[in-house]
Every structure is written in structure tokens, then in C-alpha cells.
Amino acid sequence: MKIEFTLNGTRVSADAPADSTLLTVLRDQLNMTGTKEGCGVGECGACSVLIDGRLVNSCLVLAAQAGGRQVITIEGIHDPQGGPNDLQQAFIDYGAVQCGYCIPGMVLAGEALLATHPQPTRTEIRQAIAGNLCRCTGYQQIVDAIQATARLRSERQEKISHV
Numbered sequence: 001m002k003i004e005f006t007l008n009g010t011r012v013s014a015d016a017p018a019d020s021t022l023l024t025v026l027r028d029q030l031n032m033t034g035t036k037e038g039c040g041v042g043e044c045g046a047c048s049v050l051i052d053g054r055l056v057n058s059c060l061v062l063a064a065q066a067g068g069r070q071v072i073t074i075e076g077i078h079d080p081q082g083g084p085n086d087l088q089q090a091f092i093d094y095g096a097v098q099c100g101y102c103i104p105g106m107v108l109a110g111e112a113l114l115a116t117h118p119q120p121t122r123t124e125i126r127q128a129i130a131g132n133l134c135r136c137t138g139y140q141q142i143v144d145a146i147q148a149t150a151r152l153r154s155e156r157q158e159k160i161s162h163v
């Protein structure tokens with residue numbers, strides 16, 4: 001079946017069997033290999049993407065369910081010049097990346113949280129990334145990076161509102 005949706009701001013279409021997951025279509029047909037496959041059964045969050053701003057495990061979503069929606073993968077997160085955005089840079093600065101396998105999902109989980117909770121507590125951050133497993137970092141640095149980004153964005157926002 002033909003599936004059309006908006007991927008990182010661009011309209012795309014894919015031809016895939018009706019039972020294809022969004023993860024398969026993203027990786028195998030649309031070359032979005034930043035979206036990782038870990039468990040394949042909704043347990044690890046490595047395959048996280050945003051659909052209409054909501055964090056989902058793309059291994060549990062049929063590609064057809066993305067039809068007509070806005071899908072954001074890690075390839076769609078960057079600064080205006082195409083480099084790391086502030087959250088990605090914070091992951092680097094706080095040593096929150098080791099093997100990197102969980103990181104696309106973690107960044108998307110962080111973005112989903114900050115979009116709705118601009119100043120989250122550490123508990124809220126931990127809850128927001130609870131579905132994303134990291135076997136390397138111990139989570140502390142990831143929480144630090146998300147919290148630092150929240151602080152930075154809110155300071156920026158304050159400056160803008162005082163101009």
C-alpha cells in the first residue's frame with residue numbers, strides 16, 4: 001500500500017505491505033537510519049520518533065498509522081546550519097553519549113518533554129525518559145543535559161521577552 005506523510009518537514013511517500021511498521025519503512029525505505037531498532041517490541045525506546053509531536057515507539061506503530069501525519073526523526077533535529085541543536089550539544093557537553101545507540105531516542109524524548117514542560121524537574125525528566133533504556137551512561141548525564149537545555153532555553157526566552 002502507498003503511505004504518504006510528512007517526514008522532517010518534507011512530504012514523502014512509501015510503498016509498503018500493510019503490516020509494515022513505521023520503523024521498517026523509515027529505515028529500509030526512507031533511509032532514516034538514525035532511528036534504531038533495539039528490542040523490536042516496545043521495551044527499549046531506541047526506535048523513538050515524534051508523530052505530531054508525540055513520542056512513540058516506531059516499532060509498535062504501523063507505517064499506515066503515520067499517513068497524513070507529521071513525523072520527526074533524529075535527522076530532523078538540528079540547528080539552522082545543520083549542526084547539533086542545543087539539546088544535542090548538551091548531550092555532548094555533559095558526556096551523555098557513550099555507545100550512542102539510545103541517543104536518537106533520548107534526544108527525541110527530551111524534545112517531546114521540553115515542548116510541553118519547558119522547565120521540568122529532574123523527576124519529570126526521569127519519567128519522560130523512562131521508556132528509553134541506556135545500558136551505558138547510568139542516566140545521570142542524560143538528565144543533566146536535558147535539565148541544562150531547559151535552563152538555557154528559558155534564559156533565552158526571558159531575554160527575548162525583555163527586548
Ligand code: FES
Binds near residue numbers: 037047048057060
Ligand atoms: S525497538 Fe522499539 S522499543 Fe525497542
Ligand code: FES
Binds near residue numbers: 101103135136137
Ligand atoms: S549511550 Fe550506549 S545505550 Fe545509551
